[in-house]
Amino acid sequence: xxxxxxxxxxxxxxxxxxxxxxxxxxxxxxxxxxxxxxxxxxxxxxxxxxxxxxxxxxxxxxxxxxxxxxxxxxxxxxxxxxxxxxxxxxxxxxxxxxxxxxxxxxxxxxxxxxxxxxxxxxxxxxxxxxxxxxxxxxxxxxxxxxxxxxxxxxxxxxxxxxxxxxxxxxxxxxxxxxxxxxxxxxxxxxxxxxxxxxxxxxxxxxxxxxxxxxxxxxxxxxxxxxxxxxxxxxxxxxxxxxxxxxxxxxxxxxxxxxxxxxxxxxxxxxxxxxxxxxxxxxxxxxxxxxxxxxxxxxxxxxxxxxxxxxxxxxxxxxxxxxxxxxxxxxxxxxxxxxxxxxxxxxxxxxxxxxxxxxxxxxxxxxxxxxxxxxxxxxxxxxxxxxxxxxxxxxxxxxxxxxxxxxxxxxxxxxxxxxxxxxxxxxxxxxxxxxxxxxxxxxxxxxxxxxxxxxxxxxxxxxxxxxxxxxxxxxxxxxxxxxxxxxxxxxxxxxxxxxxxxxxxxxxxxxxxxxxxxx
Numbered sequence: 093x094x095x096x097x098x099x100x101x102x103x104x105x106x107x108x109x110x111x112x113x114x115x116x117x118x119x120x121x122x123x124x125x126x127x128x129x130x131x132x133x134x135x136x137x138x139x140x141x142x143x144x145x146x147x148x149x150x151x152x153x154x155x156x157x158x159x160x161x162x163x164x165x166x167x168x169x170x171x172x173x174x175x176x177x178x179x180x181x182x183x184x185x186x187x188x189x190x191x192x193x194x195x196x197x198x199x200x201x202x203x204x205x206x207x208x209x210x211x212x213x214x215x216x217x218x219x220x221x222x223x224x225x226x227x228x229x230x231x232x233x234x235x236x237x238x239x240x241x242x243x244x245x246x247x248x249x250x251x252x253x254x255x256x257x258x259x260x261x262x263x264x265x266x267x268x269x270x271x272x273x274x275x276x277x278x279x280x281x282x283x284x285x286x287x288x289x290x291x292x293x294x295x296x297x298x299x300x301x302x303x304x305x306x307x308x309x310x311x312x313x314x315x316x317x318x319x320x321x322x323x324x325x326x327x328x329x330x331x332x333x334x335x336x337x338x339x340x341x342x343x344x345x346x347x348x349x350x351x352x353x354x355x356x357x358x359x360x361x362x363x364x365x366x367x368x369x370x371x372x373x374x375x376x377x378x379x380x381x382x383x384x385x386x387x388x389x390x391x392x393x394x395x396x397x398x399x400x401x402x403x404x405x406x407x408x409x410x411x412x413x414x415x416x417x418x419x420x421x422x423x424x425x426x427x428x429x430x431x432x433x434x435x436x437x438x439x440x441x442x443x444x445x446x447x448x449x450x451x452x453x454x455x456x457x458x459x460x461x462x463x464x465x466x467x468x469x470x471x472x473x474x475x476x477x478x479x480x481x482x483x484x485x486x487x488x489x490x491x492x493x494x495x496x497x498x499x500x501x502x503x504x505x506x507x508x509x510x511x512x513x514x515x516x517x518x519x520x521x522x523x524x525x526x527x528x529x530x531x532x533x534x535x536x537x538x539x540x541x542x543x544x545x546x547x548x549x550x551x552x553x554x555x556x557x558x559x560x561x562x563x564x565x566x567x568x569x570x571x572x573x574x575x576x577x578x579x580x581x582x583x584x585x586x587x588x589x590x591x592x593x594x595x596x597x598x599x600x601x602x603x604x605x606x607x608x609x610x
Contacts, residue, residue, distance in 0.1 A: 097406055098603060100387055103254050104410075107379035110258030115371050117265035122367055123433055124269055125286065128276065130438025133356065134283050137220055139363045140211045141227035142290065143348060144199070145234045159385075159472040160329035161246045164322055166389040167475075169250060174309065180322045181247050182315035185240070187323065189314075192239045199232040210345055213352030223281065230287040237294030244301040247310055250386055256304045258379065260297045267293030325475075332477040339484035343491045343514055347507040350495055357443065358504040364434060365451035365508065368426075369458055372418040377462025380411045381469045388473030397530060400473070405534040408466045409541040412459060413596035416542070417585045419458040420549040421578075424556055426451045428574050450508040457512030460519040467522040479525055487518040541595065548588040556581040 129135040161184065169177035199206065203225045207214065214221040245257035271289030276282040302312075317323075344366070351358040384407050391400040422429070427448045435444045468480045491514035498506025526533065556577040563573040589597040 097403070097599070099252075100384055100403065100407060101410065101600075101603060103252065103383035103387075104380045104407075107254045107258045107383045108375050110255045111375045111379045113259050114261040114265070115374055117262045118367070119371070119433060121265040121268050122364065123436075124272060126364070126434040126439040127437035128272065129283065130360075130440070130443065133220055134223070134281060136356070136359045137214075137224040138227055138283050138286060139359055140207070140214070140348060140352075141224045141287065142231060143345065144206055144210065144228050145231045145238075145290075159468070159477060160326045161243070162250055162385050163389040163392070163473055163475050164326050164329065165246065165250050166386055167393045168322055170390060170393050177250070178310055179315060179317070180320065181243070181310050182313055183317050183320050183323050184326065185243055185312050186314045186316060187318060188236075188239050188243060192236050196232050196236045199235065200229045203228040203232070210348060211352045212349065223283070227283065227287045230284065231290045234291045234294035237291070237298050241294065241298035241301060244298065244305045244310075248301065248304060248308065249382060251308050252386060253304060253308060254383060256301055258382070260300045263296035263300050264290070264293030267296055329472075329475060329477045332481040335481040335485075339481065339488045342488055343511055346488075346492050346495055347511065350499055350507055351504055354499070354503055357446065361443070361446045361450050361504050362507060364430070364447045365454050368422065368429065368433075368451055369454045369461075372415055372422065372458055373461050376411060376415045376418065377465040380407060380462070381465035384466065385469045385473060388469055392473045392475070400470070401530060401533040404466065404470050405538060408463060409538055410596050410599070411462055411466055412538075412542055413545050413589070413594065415462045416459050416545045417549040417552055417582070419455055420546075420553045421556055421581055422458070423452060423455045424553040425560065425574065425577060426455070428560060428570060428577075432570055432574050446504070449505045453502070453505050453508035453512060455512075456509070457515040460512070460515040463519045464515060464522060467519065467526055470526060471522075479529075480522065483518055483521040483525070486521060487514040490514050490517050537595075544589065544592045544594050545596075548585050548592060548594070551588055552581050552585040555584045 125135070125138075129138070165177055165180055168180055207221060207224045207228060211221075211224065214224055241260060245260070248254075248257050268286055268289035271285045271292065272282070275285040275288070279285045279288075305312075347362055348359060351362055384403070387403060388400055391397070391403065427444060430444045430447050430451070431441075434447070435441060471477070471479050491510050494510035494513050495507050498510050500506070502509060527535065559580055560573045560577040563576045564570065567573065586597065
């Protein structure tokens with residue numbers, strides 16, 4: 093067992109655990125929002141307004157910043173030392189304050205135009221449109237704060253510090269919950285308190301990481317050295333990386349625009365179902381993608397491409413081994429999960445069924461969404477951000493065309509299915525070009541591993557359905573039945589993969605034995 097594989101696994105575990113905490117707090121937030129607002133007009137306005145700064149967060153912060161910043165910072169730290177890396181961080185910090193701060197101000201000024209572009213179905217409805225504009229203006233400063241949080245996160249990740257940055261989003265969720273519960277009955281309309289919570293939460297997400305940031309030798313002194321070669325390289329990588337993230341977010345915005353013409357509540361059904369698939373995607377896909385990028389970048393900066401391919405093959409097989417059963421389990425228990433999480437207050441059983449309908453189609457793409465994260469990290473580590481954006485653009489076209497066609501037959505479910513089809517295409521094309529440029533990273537081993545994983549996962553799906561309904565007949569408790577199914581399902585899956593002699597299971601078993609033996 094190589095030392096790098098152990099480090100990747102441990103880093104991914106820390107990221108996953110921290111992300112799990114963050115996602116749980118996020119679901120508590122969603123439960124509170126669902127109870128207060130259900131799938132109402134007010135909920136639709138908030139989710140549309142939040143997608144605007146959320147889109148820009150992906151474009152300028154968590155997504156593209158990581159893909160451009162981490163490989164360049166790793167390269168300079170590896171080849172030129174710590175002091176040079178610290179100066180690069182100061183320069184990028186100053187650059188973000190000026191550029192992203194200006195973008196935030198422009199967003200506040202031009203909020204009406206932005207809302208017209210992303211939710212044209214709201215234009216004939218003045219109350220709905222005006223409320224969306226107001227919420228958008230309140231939440232735009234969130235972009236600046238979250239960009240600074242992402243800078244700090246990237247700098248810490250380069251030093252293999254993963255837990256604190258990954259758990260920081262808890263601050264955002266807690267802020268939203270606090271503001272809604274404390275000020276929701278004092279501010280009219282109450283949804284405004286949620287928007288305020290978003291902006292305050294972005295600030296706290298940044299401040300939460302600062303002590304660890306300082307502890308590891310960084311500082312935030314202004315540095316106007318914008319002619320530094322590292323900033324130029326980051327900027328060059330940032331443009332295609334931003335375009336790639338833009339394409340990804342456009343897929344979501346296409347769904348929002350088209351859903352604004354469907355029946356009321358469609359946007360909210362898509363939002364909550366997307367939030368549920370983000371649980372395995374975030375815990376496993378995003379966490380693994382962030383964990384492997386510094387390791388991949390070190391290999392690439394030294395020209396160790398064979399080692400890079402070996403670590404990639406290991407990472408994607410391990411990722412599929414963990415993610416695919418989560419995907420299949422989510423599909424098998426989708427209605428029961430939504431009932432327990434959201435069906436209360438103004439969120440009715442019909443809302444549950446409509447959300448589960450969208451969740452089924454979204455879930456079909458989970459395995460490919462997380463796979464894209466790892467393949468994209470491979471390209472980003474070699475400082476190639478152009479290939480992913482070209483492929484993502486192809487996926488965007490497929491998503492738009494499929495959305496227009498499928499929504500006629502499947503309504504909001506068709507929009508979710510189109511998103512999954514686009515992610516399948518994205519992964520297939522990325523992997524094709526990876527093999528073409530760098531050679532096979534062990535395709536036969538990856539395919540064989542996936543076959544075992546899917547077989548074990550499908551058997552687990554039948555098992556968890558049986559367990560859920562058996563316990564429910566005895567207890568009549570949905571929470572107890574779901575809890576038992578969720579706990580016993582992974583144990584059943586592990587047993588099946590042991591019988592199938594899964595390499596990933598054997599690796600984790602061996603790693604656990606060695607850690608216990610220390």
